[in-house]
Amino acid sequence: MLKIAIIGFGNLGQSLAKTFAHLGHIVLAHSRCEHSKMAQDLGISYFSNPQELCEQNPQVILLCTSIISTESVLKSLPLQSLTHDTLFVDMLPVKEFSKALLLKMLPSNLAVVCTNPMFGVERGKHEWNGSFLVYEKVRIGSDSVGISLCDNFLNIFEKEGCRMVEVSCSVQDKYVAGSQFITHTVGRVLEKLTLESTPINTKGYETLLDLVDNTAGDSFDLYCELFIYNKNAFEMFDRLDLAFNTLKKQLFGHLHDIVRKQLFDSAEKVHAEYMVCNPSHNGAALRSHSQVLNQKAHISEHYDDKSMLKIAIVGFGNFGQFLAKTIIRQGHKVLAYSRSDYYDVAQEMGVIYLSDVEALCEEHPEVMLFCTSILSTEKVLRSFPVQRLMRNTLFVDVLSVKEFPRNLFLQKLPLDFDILCTHPMFGPESGKNGWNALPFVYDKVRVGSDKSRVSLCDRFLDIFALEGCRMVEMSCSEHDRHAAGSQFITHTIGRVLEKLGLESTPILPNGYKALLNLVENTVGDSFDLYHGLFMYNVNAIDQLNRLDMAFNSLKEQFLRRLHGVVHSQHFENASRTLLPNHPENAAPLRR
Structure with a gap:
């Protein structure tokens, strides 16, 4: 002892x-x-x-x-x-x-x-x-x-x-600047936003809330000392500042490009619409009619249960394929359409793939599930020959913003079609081990009152309920307000940290490990998805401004503290030099 x-x-x-x-x-x-x-x-x-x-x-x-x-x-x-x-x-x-x-x-x-x-x-x-x-x-x-x-x-x-x-002290300081100091910096910036838990927290957002709790318990003096007395910290803070400003330039640069195209590139817009309306010109190989018929005949053998749904997935990229795997496993019949050619992928999964939008509609799916990007949804919807669909077809989107698709569907779709706006608050990475307890947000925007239409909507929602999702019914406007304060902030922090090129170290505190996981989970999504969260959510610009103000406020606190330290040192040195009774001047005076 x-x-x-x-x-x-x-x-x-x-x-x-x-x-x-x-x-x-x-x-x-x-x-x-x-x-x-x-x-x-x-x-x-x-x-x-x-x-x-x-x-x-x-x-x-x-x-x-x-x-x-x-x-x-x-x-x-x-x-x-x-x-x-x-x-x-x-x-x-x-x-x-x-x-x-x-x-x-x-x-x-x-x-x-x-x-x-x-x-x-x-x-x-x-x-x-x-x-x-x-x-x-x-x-x-x-x-x-x-x-x-x-x-x-x-x-x-x-x-x-x-x-x-x-490990040596010099190596420790290098690791700490890249892990502990960055972790505390992110935590203190987020603390200034006064983040709150929402009914639709994602795993990434929970990580940020935990980070704030763990860093806020330490005094600002301790945090400031990490900055002042570690020679590597200033470089990391400067890089973080540069990364945030670079991300803002990317966001506003994309926004400028979109506005410019809307104002000046009308010819290109007409051509793009023509390409969507005529998918044989868009580079996706049209499958022969006999190929599609054979595939449909093979798959139809497994769908005798009339309670199963026929669901058309529009946009068969990573997320569409991710949802399709579970929908098929539950026994539903899945069709797929995409601007890119996913025939081989679909065939391997047991999905009927159609590269012609009219052929898709002629299959009379009960549910049209839009898994398109936010930026392309309006263009894709305009290309659809909705007159070829059955009345009471249920249109569902899974976009990360909700007011935009809600308004778009209400504006473009005839009253015969029902509208369900949803957002699975998980993706291929966070949902790879199952969907249990993960939030699924939905708004029954327009669902007819007769029993068959209500039943169709409920049967579709049951796909997610059966997998254990936490079902959250919420208006589209409320969703966007919560998402701007959670999902958009989470993706922004992840993308800022990505620009720092953070790496694992032999010293891996839990907070820093959580940030590395956050980067991995957010950068897997395309920048277009992230930009869509910004452009199509009216609350996002306010959150970006608040984040900017929080970061600048932290910089001002640092500046004041550095000024105070320098001022104290200068004043103390001046006192030693000028004051005859200062202890360090006493011996020479006696001599």
Whole structure:
């Protein structure tokens, strides 16, 4: 058992002390603030005077101070009262600075270990298992007593399940700037948005909410010190700023292109409409009539159950194929149409693929499921010979924005057709292990009152309910308001971080790991999808402006803090030079 003196008895010091005491170590504590009551509650001896604490001959001095106060704290310690084999350990989040400071201020007979527990107070108060403890044995004597003392202290963390990583302080700071500092920066920017949970949270948005909770518990002083005292942090902050501005330029550049085409490229627009209306010219190979008939005959053998639906998927890209797999597995008959040629893919899945939109409509599907991109939906819908469809056909979309397709369907579709606007809040990546508990949002925009039309709509929704989806009925306008504050923000953060080229490191805190997963899940979607979230959701521009303001507000806070530090240093230096009674000027005056 060790006798450990904790200097700096704030949140981190108290959290560590609780575990040390629970494991049977003797724990002493000292802090500039009064924490004697807390120490008493934990069964720990508290000393308001550092002299009295050092006289207890602790084997380990554990520095849990703030970075900015560490030097003055070291000056206040009566180092001559300590035994020659005392081990000094710091818990500061920046390492090169603390290493240089400890080597400068401590006698050479005192051992030094620089550590960084990569878990915050929130996680640390529950358990350390699986969390990283990064360390460098900066100065350890060659005698067995000093080596044993150092190993015994580190073993406390290893036995609690910490993942021990021995690496130099300079490498630690590099990793921390790219992981811990970026994680805290994103968390603090999002905190300024006052994000709230919604009825349609995605996994990515839940990640951001958890990130805010975990980072907001640390003081702004701690976060600022990560920036000021880590020479790699400024570069990372500058890159983050550049990435955000680059993404905004991309968004507005796409917006400008669309407006320009609408205003000036009428000839190109007419040609594009002609290409959609005449799919034999769009590069997709038309299958022979006999091929389609043979495929239909083969598949129809498996669809004798009249309760099964005939669903036409319009837009048979990744998401259309993703939905089709589950729809087929449930026994429904699936047709597919797309501007690109997916005949072979469809045949392998058991889907009837039609490259001619008129042939698709002549099959009289009960449900027309639009899995097109947001940008192409209006053009595709205009190309449809809806007069060839049965009355009471149900039109369904799965677009990530809802007011736009709602208004489009109401404007373009005859009253005989029903309209159901939906949004599966998951994709091929997040839904690859099943859809259970994943939110599925829907709005019965226009469904006839007779029993057959109501039943058709309910049977389609049952496809998702049977897979365990959390079914959320919500108006399109309410969906877009929630989605702008969750889905659009989530995709924006993911795409900004993608531009940083974040990489996995040997030190992988949970918050940083969550950000890496967020990047992977968001960049798998096309930029057109992301731009559609921006352009077709009236709430998105407000959220982008709020995110911009939050980031600028954080930069202003940094600037004020840096100004304060420089001003204090300048004023202190001026006082030493100009004031005759300043202690550092006293000796020359007596001489």
